[in-house]
Amino acid sequence: MDKPDREQRHRHRMQRKKEVVDKAIARADKEQGLLLILTGNGKGKSSSAFGMVARALGHGMQAGVAQFIKGRSDTGEEAFFRRQDGVTWHVLGEGFTWETQNLARDIETAQRGWAIVRAMLQDPSLHLVVLDELTYPLKFGWLDLTTILNDLKNRPPMQHVVITGRAAPEALCEAADTVTEMQDSKHAFRAGITAQKGIDL
Amino acid sequence: MDKPDREQRHRHRMQRKKEVVDKAIARADKEQGLLLILTGNGKGKSSSAFGMVARALGHGMQAGVAQFIKGRSDTGEEAFFRRQDGVTWHVLGEGFTWETQNLARDIETAQRGWAIVRAMLQDPSLHLVVLDELTYPLKFGWLDLTTILNDLKNRPPMQHVVITGRAAPEALCEAADTVTEMQDSKHAFRAGITAQKGIDL
Structure with missing residues (x-):
């Protein structure tokens, strides 16, 4: 030829x-506000949510982020976005439950956190709300799924919500518009490489 | 109890x-520079890479981004990151090949783009390099995989590289430290919802 x-x-x-x-x-x-779930064991769930925050800010939109579980405050995403206009940032967790080792305090922390999230889900000036690692307090039973589904359903119609974390509950995925399951085909951690700044935190 | x-x-x-x-x-x-591949049909590959750019900038690192294929210049990520310090941004594509409908030009564009990428892969001051949608010019045969693997291998030892796009070639995944396959469990687009600002662009 x-x-x-x-x-x-x-x-x-x-x-x-x-x-x-x-x-x-x-x-x-x-056109409508979307509910997105980023779940599965693979690397990239939270970073994807933060990439959407960057996109939203690039369009002049307002974003709110709530990080459950993560207790550390030295992450790159937090340092970076806290100095940006248009985004409010909440760290609601005190670390993984095997770090705190105190069930009553974990439950109290999660529920206090949800009250902050609920206010964001009632605020039509927020175009994008990220609920990072929300699946863990759900899995551990610290938050009630029905309450959460209800609050999500009653949010402003054009508000996007992105939820990250392993093992998203079935009912949450059913309520979502887009669900991505991130499969862990290969992970540097298993080859003995520690969490890297700029990549994992 | x-x-x-x-x-x-x-x-x-x-x-x-x-x-x-x-x-x-x-x-x-x-500790080492990682090669990460974000592939699969699910939503979240490019946004995850951009989230890692945000993390890197948060740690005071320098990042370089090359977007293949994407011809449009009205994306949120580009608008946002172009106004940040510490990141250089290149749009190397002219849109999907069914938009250009000109094979010779597609090949030339991709190869000119790779020359820019090669310079980034030789620059130890860049801590993170994102090659967004690189898998498409590979799939279409516009770029030579062996050349690319070689350039990746010879990059500075502490430089992280994130490659996104559907159908990453086997040999690229073998060379990678971390591979995530983003599975499309559900996508708003199939329910008739158009690409949303802040989420998809």
Whole structure:
């Protein structure tokens, strides 16, 4: 096959593909606040949520972030976003439950945290709300799933919410518009590499 | 079981768990530049890479981003990160190949782009390099995989590289330290919802 032929076939194939893609895009014309779940054991759930915060701020939108569980305050994301306009940042956890070793305090911390989240879910000036690692307090039973689903459902119609964490409950995924399961095909940690600044924290 | 009992059992269980987790963390003590691949059909690959850029900047690190394919220049991530210190941003693509419909130009654009990437992969002052949607020019054969693997291998030892895009080639995954396959369990686009600012762009 000579070169002009290859070029022409490529062009025809791409013209057909463009028609298919354009039609699919034309069909998707609804605008609404989305509920996204980023779950699974793979690396990239929280960082993806923070990337969406960056996108939102780039469009001049307002974002709110609540980090459950994570007790440390030396993460790159927190240092970075705290100095940005347009984003409010809450660290609601005191570390993983095997660090605190105090069940009553864990429950109290989580519930105090949810009261802060609820206020964000009632604030139409927030275009994006990130609930980072929310699945853990749910899994441990520190927060009531029905209450949370209800608060999510009653949020402003154009508000996006992104929830991260392993093992998202079935009912939460059912309520979501987009669910990504991040599969851990390979992880540097298992090869003895410690959490890296800029990558894992 | 009364309450003090429950508390005590929880504390014991969490003490044991903490020992296991602490040991695993102690074993992972290596520091090195990581190669991460974020692939699969699910939502969250590029946003995760941008979240890592935010983390890196939060630690005072320098980052470089190259976006292949994406021709549009109205994305939130670009608007946002272009106004940050510590990050250089390159848009190397002219849109998907079914948009350009010109094979020779696609190849030329990709190869010109790789020359820019190679310079980043030789620059030890860059702590993090993001190659967004690199898998597409690889898949279409516009870039040579062997050349790319070689350039990645010869980068500065502490430089992290994050590559995103569907269908990452096997050999690229083999060379990587961390691979996440983002599975698309549910996607708002299929329910007729268009790409949303702050979420998808």
